[in-house]
Amino acid sequence: MDMSIWIFVIATIFVGSSATYTKGSSRIPDVYEAITYNLDLNFPEDVFTDNGRRFSGKVMITLKLKEVPDHIILHADKNYITIQNITFNDLALPQDYYEVDIETQVLKIKTPYSLEPHLNHHILINYEGLVEDNDLFGLYKSSYTDENGNKSYFLASQFPPFYARRVFPCFDEPSFKSVFYVTIQGPGKMQILFNTDKHSEEDVDYGRSKIIHFEPTEKIPLYTLGFHILDFNCTKIEGTQIPQFQVCSRKTTHPMRNFTLDIGPKLLRYYSNFTDYDYCNMMGNKNCYKMDVVAIPNYFSGGLENWGMVSGRETDVLYDPKLSSEKNKQRVAQTIAHEFSHQWFGNLVTMKWWSELYLSEGFGTYFEYFGLEELFPDWKMETHFVTEQMHNALQEDASESTLALKSISDTRDDIVAKFSPISYSKGAAVLRMVRYFLGSQRFRAGLRSYIQKNKYSSVTSKDLMQALGAEMDKKFSIAPADFQTVMENWINEPGYPIINVKLPEDLVTISQKSCLSSGEKAKVKWYVPITYTTSQDKNEFDTKPRLWLTPNEYYPTVAKLPGGNSWIILNNNQIGYYRVNYDDTLWNRIALALDKDDFDGIPEINRAQIIDDSFFLAQHRKISYGRLFKNINFIRRDxxxxxxxxxxxxxxxxxxxxxxxxxxxxxxxxxxxxxxxxxxxxxxxxxKDSEEHLTxxxxxxxxxxxxxxxxxxxxxxxxxxxxxxxxxxxxxxxxxxxxxxxxxxxxxxxxxxxxxxxxxxxxxxxxxxxxxxxxxxxxxxxxxxxxxxxxxxxxxxxxxxxxxxxxxxxxxxxxxxxxxxxxxxxxxxxxxxxxxxxxxxxxxxxxxxxxxxxxxxxxxxxxxxxxxxxxxxxxxxxxxxxxxxxxxxxxxxxxxxxxxxxxxxxxxxxxxxxxxxxxxxxxxxxxxxxxxxxx
Ligand SMILES: [Zn+2]
Known part of the structure; x- marks a missing residue:
């Protein structure tokens, strides 16, 4: 999902929402070998008017079991789903064989007899469903005013993290990847959009209604399933371009689709090359897979990575070159880059559980910037990354309530707390740090093998570390310990180090201290890749670590500075996920250098770092506001x-x-x-007409x-x-x-x-x-x-x-x-x-x-x-x-x-x-x- 929206909306929506969500785990036991859904939904016409909310649903779940349980445990939200009957392997179950718990949202089905493992079992559930009309989750109804001034109702879906259970009984967890055969009946005049292409269509009532049978999906995570029913039209890329790519939106917004139509295929190609895994192959041996972008007039996420059907707010996926700003153009490009990258990182390879959401959103946020570097070199996306994501993460991660990238997420409250800048911004910043200390080539090679090995499957941090570590461990000299050890605290501990730099005599020494100040968290130390530049070497701010600060080292010497006003600046291009504080002598010398005409060669990315670090250090009482204003005096001329x-x-x-x-x-x-x-x-x-984007x-x-x-x-x-x-x-x-x-x-x-x-x-x-x-x-x-x-x-x-x-x-x-x-x-x-x-x-x-x-x-x-x-x-x-x-x-x-x-x-x-x-x-x-x- 799109970062900006999570930050402004989701993160705050859910924080402390325990009144809505009861505590208590409702995890599904991992006893299933394979799951296939045949989902049949029928939406009567009155759902698309002021009044109707009811639809009928039928889901046949085919299961293969690894072990044989007494009960089959699924999710269903009783506020939306009323079960009419359940058949188990053709045997109609009496009503006391199943129950839905309204609090845990668990549907428990007692098996009628002892089941055989490794064979197919079928559970058929007939139910009546309700579409949502208060919020924008699950399957909800909303409306807009169309070109003729009429109210046009539509249905749209937003399933992550746990709202599919509002729409059909299911195993609503990311690791239960399943194949879906979906059939939807809806009004004849409307578009019915789904993850896959239409397989066949039946006319009902002379066109008043239609039934669409969609192509089956591959094994996909449930939260990437989606469908929308709306009175839209779509613009397809002309010709025989592969994959088939189209943008769908309200009819009057068709001129705003061109930008997305232009960048979409380029981004799919970029990711196909980067991962060495062609988008066309995502659906096995079938024809090349399609991709839709759907712009929804009232949507929770800026963008949502539904497999093969990226959906989002109009402001985030449509761009009007005459009316929308350059800022808006960048936002649209970032949303598309983010959601498309999820097709590989998140959808094809999925985190086992929400506790490691960064395995999806860290990558989404990383590629939101680095996926656009080739397309828009003059936008300077890496510097945007530093001032937007890196600085945001460093701010959020210093709050005493911050969570580690990997943290326990048992309850629904815990899950929503993971949708925070930590999973998104810190996740991406740590990945970027790894890229630089490994080197871009090795980083890419590691990710390629990660995708290849784990496609259609689900992973934990260990799988990612193994893939990337295999690249590092070929070259011993890169770090002072094996990859897993180096990464341990970056993944499993909250916060980050503040590197304190001192100049006793003319030797520069460094030490680290956590940005967090209370409890055990404050004692954590990291393996920190150190890069630096001095006024003497001006090494063009090389991003290869010159040394590592290890958890057991105290005050190692970094460099020797001759007297005068010679300076040192740590963290070239701010590649390391840490902040730097200097003693007064060094701050004075940096401030003097920055006051020179050309900032003494200190590049803008590091100037932004010095500004952001100084504000933070003042806010946290580590330097005075007087010091802050001295440090940033150069902003008058910058x-x-x-x-x-x-x-x-x-x-x-x-x-x-x-x-x-x-x-x-x-x-x-x-x-x-x-x-x-x-x-x-x-x-x-x-x-001016021809001015640069950054201007x-x-x-x-x-x-x-x-x-x-x-x-x-x-x-x-x-x-x-x-x-x-x-x-x-x-x-x-x-x-x-x-x-x-x-x-x-x-x-x-x-x-x-x-x-x-x-x-x-x-x-x-x-x-x-x-x-x-x-x-x-x-x-x-x-x-x-x-x-x-x-x-x-x-x-x-x-x-x-x-x-x-x-x-x-x-x-x-x-x-x-x-x-x-x-x-x-x-x-x-x-x-x-x-x-x-x-x-x-x-x-x-x-x-x-x-x-x-x-x-x-x-x-x-x-x-x-x-x-x-x-x-x-x-x-x-x-x-x-x-x-x-x-x-x-x-x-x-x-x-x-x-x-x-x-x-x-x-x-x-x-x-x-x-x-x-x-x-x-x-x-x-x-x-x-x-x-x-x-x-
Ligand atoms: Zn995302």
């Missing part, structure tokens, strides 16, 4: 998108720590404004921040263009939209502007990325009345706002400002009953609460959350545990903030004294004249 984006992320964090509206916040904004002013002046506000990204990041800080020329430009939009309906350039919508709202003194943009959201039904940009823009308003109205719309207009848009709304408000967080929490608490009435699903509601809690920066909001817990204990028992979790998360967050705040304030007081009179003049202009509208 025009690299990657340096800037890393700095802006850090600045936004400390801004939310002190609060934008506080006196310290204003003083900080002025400091930042002065630091960044030259950068703002270096970028033209209006995009467009940089403009968006830099001006969004400039306007937020109150930089006058930015605000002027935005206002001019927003007026033009309101008065002359002239929409801003595609790469300026987010900036103009957001700051148009932030600096508007007129509520009718907000109403105008809300009207545009309602009217604009075709381009999903545009709708998303508008929603994020609306959330930038500083007017509490308007923000409340916005939130009110999520419960008053559930037909206008899809479930995915509700998430976007809350999420954008949380992100826009600390005031926004307070308002959203107040709204949640005051309107809880209505929110439940509208969304019913505790998945959605738990998400809204958990995400709010992670963003709390004020005592006022914490107090509100505590009050809510008290109330929930009496009135809303269903959300008590989520609310308690939320309070815990908010308390931890607030503590970090309090710790940092005084240090930031100290820095600001010191630096304010040094400011000249002229800069104080700017303060008046910035904060006096353009005081944001506050209602």
């Amino acid at each position: 025009r690299s998108y990657f340096s800037l984006i890393s700095a802006i992320k850090g600045f936004n964090y400390i801004l939310s720590t002190v609060g934008e509206e506080s006196e310290s916040g204003k003083s900080l904004m002025l400091t930042l404004l002065l630091m960044m002013e030259n950068t703002y002046q270096s970028i033209p506000f209006d995009p 467009a990204l940089k403009r968006d990041a830099v001006f969004s921040f400039a306007c937020k800080l109150g930089y006058l020329p930015c605000i002027e430009e935005v206002k001019k263009r927003f007026r033009d939009y309101v008065q002359n309906k002239k929409r801003p350039h595609r790469d300026l939209r987010s900036l103009i919508y957001c700051n148009g709202m932030r600096y508007s003194k007129n509520a009718t502007d907000w109403d105008f943009l809300w009207g545009e959201y309602k009217l604009n039904t075709n381009v999903a990325s545009e709708k998303e940009a508008i929603l994020s823009g609306l959330a930038c308003s500083k007017d509490p009345v308007l923000l409340k109205r916005f939130l009110q719309n999520t419960i008053d207009n559930p037909t206008v706002m899809s479930t995915q848009d509700t998430w976007t709304t809350f999420s954008s408000i949380y992100k826009s400002s600390s005031e926004g967080v307070d308002i959203a929490i107040q709204f949640f608490v005051e309107n809880y009953t209505n929110i439940v009435k509208t969304y019913k699903s505790m998945l959605v509601i738990g998400d809204l609460l958990a995400e709010a809690a992670s963003k709390v920066t004020t005592d006022q909001s914490l107090a509100r959350l505590k009050e809510f817990v008290k109330e929930a204990n009496e009135k809303h028992k269903e959300i008590v545990s989520q609310a308690e979790e939320a309070v815990k998360a908010a308390e931890i967050n607030l503590k970090t903030i309090r710790d940092c705040k005084s240090d930031i304030n100290r820095y600001l007081q010191n630096s304010a004294g040094k400011r000249s009179a002229s800069t104080l003049g700017i303060t008046c202009i910035v904060f006096g004249y353009y005081k944001p509208f506050t209602g």
